[in-house]
Amino acid sequence: MTQAVLDGVRDLLPTFRERADEAERLRVVPEASIKELQDTGFFRLLQPKRFDGFEADPVTFYTAVRDIASACGSTGWVSSVVGVHPWQVALFADEAQQAVWGEDTNTRLSSSYAPTGKATVTDGGYTLSGKWSFSSGCDHCSWVLLGGLVFNEEGNVIDFKTFMVPREKYTIVDVWHMVGLSGTGSNDIVVEDQFIPEAFTLSMGETGQCKGPGQEQNTSDLYKLPFHSIFTGTITTPIIGMAMGAYKEHVEMQQARSRAAYLGEKASKDPFAMVRIARASSEIDAAWALLTNNIREEMAHVERGEKIPLGLRLKVRRDQVIGSERALEAIDTLFEASGGRALAQGTYLQRAWRDAHAGRVHAANDPERALQMYGAHEFGHKVDPGMY
Structure with a gap:
């Protein structure tokens, strides 16, 4: 059944590419694209079977995202970050799962995980307030997952939680005017003194231990994989997809391009052009191979009933951040070698260049922090697995 989802997604790629300009103009992914993805079953890939989901292999999900991003970066980004949320909802208490999917298994959620909100303990739950940025795809969703620090009566931080909030309890503020990923509608979310029941929260400490009441x-x-392995992959995968789309367009452009400075010779006959695409394709392939192989290795441990080694979890993050760098370097190489025509509005290359650089600044792509943690562990220093 999941192969049918991948086939359905691939059938949509020409349409998504045609709508890329529209997405940028609207500053959100067109509603028609979201509906078409829904019809393929894409948003159900990581959803529990008891709510009409597929419980698919994460690599199947990443493959679909990669392909979507190869046609339109903004659509790929939104599909990735919205499509992964069913995985986390499955970890919440059953009461929360039923609230989301009990009446409509097509319900979607957006997110903003940075703990910019403040929650205080109240009877039966928490009072949540705050403002969150960069909630990609929020206009297509009726719930949101928000990060917040929990304070006790003495004003001390006692937990870092994800809060699941229904649409009637938050406001979307339209602020998304960006040069990259401009079609993602990554607007702000505002919550003012809303009660969130305990069942609609999930401790990041618990998630870091690969646990959840769900x-x-x-x-x-x-649902036994590490949160940060699954979620950071959803940030790198679209960038790899953008690199694949950029590679395809670059090759096609070079095959058709003549270079006046070289007496009208085809650009594709330039030996240095050949070297560039060899290097770029290797970087893209390496990024994809490491990302998917690492997730498969984690899954193998879980399937054997084994605890995932901390070293492997850190390796996932190491290769994820470097994978984003590899894909970005490939895009830069291809863009610089494509000539002036790549600058024209409507070309995939210039859009991929902008979108990938925008995706690079996401917190999940902070290379120094992830690489430092990996190195510290290799040297035998204590590393907190909660965030990895």
Whole structure:
């Protein structure tokens, strides 16, 4: 069944590419594209089977995202970050899962995980307030997942939680005017003194241990993977997809391009052009191979009933941040070698260049922090697994 989803997604790629300019103009992914993705079953890939989901292998999900991003970076980005949320919802208490999917299994959620909100302990739950930025795809969603620090009566921080909030309890503020990923509608979310029941929260400390109350109902090995392995992959995968789309367009452009400075010779006959695409394609392939192989290795541990080694979790993050760098370097190489025509509005290359650089500044792509943690562990220093 999941192969049918991948086939359906691939059938949509020409349409997504044609709508890329429209997405930038609207500053959100067109509603028609979201509906078409929904019809393929894409948003159900990581959703529990008891709510009509597929509980698919994460690599299947990443493959679909990669392909979408190869046609339109903004659509790929939104599909990735919105499409991964069913995985986390499956970890919440059953009461929260039922609230999201009990009446409509097509319900979607956006997110903003940075703990910019403040929650205080109240009877039966928390009072949440705050402002969150960069909630990609929020206009297409009726719930949001928000990060917040929990304070006790003495004003001390006692937890870092994800809060699941329904649409009637938050406001979307339209602020998204960007040069890259401009079609993602990554607007601000504002919550003012809203009560969030305990069942609609999830401790990041618990998630860091690959645990969640929802595992009682959703027993698939899929839901035993580390949060940061799954979620950071959703940030790198679209960038790899953009690089693949940029590579395809660059090759096609060079095959058709003549260079006046070289007496009208085809650009594709330039030996240095050949070297550039060899290097770029290797970087893209390496980024994809490491990302997918690492997730498969984690899944293999889970399927054997083994705890995932911390070293492997850190390796996932190491290769994820470097994977983003590899894809970005490939795009830069291809863009610089494509000539002036690549600058024209409507070309995939110039859009991929802008979108990939925008994606690079996401917190999940901070290379120094992830690489430092990997190095510290290799040298035998203590590393907190909660964030990795």
